[in-house]
Amino acid sequence: MNEVTDISYRGSVNEQDHLLQDCFFRVGAEHGFHDVQTSWEKFKEFKATWKRCSNTAELHITDYMKGSDPELITDLARGIFGRMGRGGVRDIYSEKLRQHFVSHEFIQRNQPLYLKRSRNLAYRQKGQVHDLEALYDDLLDTGLVTKVPNSYLTWTKSGNRQRIGYCSVIMRVVAISSALDRKEVPSFVPGYVLYHELLHLENGLRFGSYHDREFRAKEAMHPYHNEAERWLRKIAVDPQFR
Ligand SMILES: [Zn+2]
Incomplete structure (x- = not known):
């Protein structure tokens, strides 16, 4: 019963x-x-x-x-x-x-509800080209991030070139723009955006700036930080990526 x-x-x-x-x-x-x-x-x-x-x-x-x-x-x-x-x-x-x-009970009940209410998610870790799970494993291997239990990664449905990633810290959901899921884009680019969002999950709920100096310092520890940033600027404006 x-x-x-x-x-x-x-x-x-x-x-x-x-x-x-x-x-x-x-x-x-x-x-x-x-x-x-x-x-x-x-x-x-x-x-x-x-x-x-x-x-x-x-x-x-x-x-x-x-x-x-x-x-x-x-x-x-x-x-x-x-x-x-x-x-x-x-x-x-x-x-x-x-x-x-952060309890199991809260996430178990609410994450599925949140996912259902999200409109632009593909509910897929494997993209056409890049695999978010594999990118996550790579990041774990580098020791730059630690495993966040019950986190949910997915590509977005439509590919926004400016809003290339976002996350709900409380629901532990990370979405990466499918604009980065193409063969012209090297895997370190979605990997870097994923890294950024995972840092948010690790930090947990905050009041005040999410992108404070400490955050930016951690973000800069990514091995492809500068190169990935250059790629993201290019993807945002270059008609080739439309
Ligand atoms: Zn951010």
């Missing part, structure tokens, strides 16, 4: 709505809000949005948190109300939330 276990663990739809509302209402009251309305949203990215008007707040919370225990939802509420009050960039996640984000 798998389904039953599942329901009792995650709670019914209504229970989940109430849990969200209760946690946010309580924390909102601590911050002087008298009227707090919440809803779960199927955002692609892990995020929350809110509107506030004097002591009224309306919040839309990522459904990737659905099914989490009340303590975690309360922590999230504390982070969000804390940020609403002060504004600006600030670390809003408690240690417990951070542990939750």
Whole structure:
């Protein structure tokens, strides 16, 4: 009776709505809000949005948190109300939330959902020419990166020449532009972009600059750093790669 276990663990739809509302209402009251309305949203990215008007707040919370225990939802509420009050960039996640984000349970539940919501992924590691798994193994061999468990690599469907790679740190998904998957492009080019994105995964969630000096220094340790950068500039502008 798998389904039953599942329901009792995650709670019914209504229970989940109430849990969200209760946690946010309580924390909102601590911050002087008298009227707090919440809803779960199927955002692609892990995020929350809110509107506030004097002591009224309306919040839309990522459904990737659905099914989490009340303590975690309360922590999230504390982070969000804390940020609403002060504004600006600030670390809003408690240690417990951070542990939750890197837990097997979180990734198992949410990574497939995130992949389903992504529109431009090929869901393929093997490209026409280059193989991301092989490139990853090469990077592991050099010792430049360490294995990030449960990471998911894929080529994109359409090949953007400017946005050549991106990643979701929280979902551990790395996408490399299929513009780099052609025989004219040497394998160190997608390898280098993959390296860049894997450094983000290794660093984990951050508030503030993702590309700080330390990051750039690590990035420059790639054996083909300069050559790959030259290639990427060329690919971005040269009509040959259209
Ligand atoms: Zn980056």
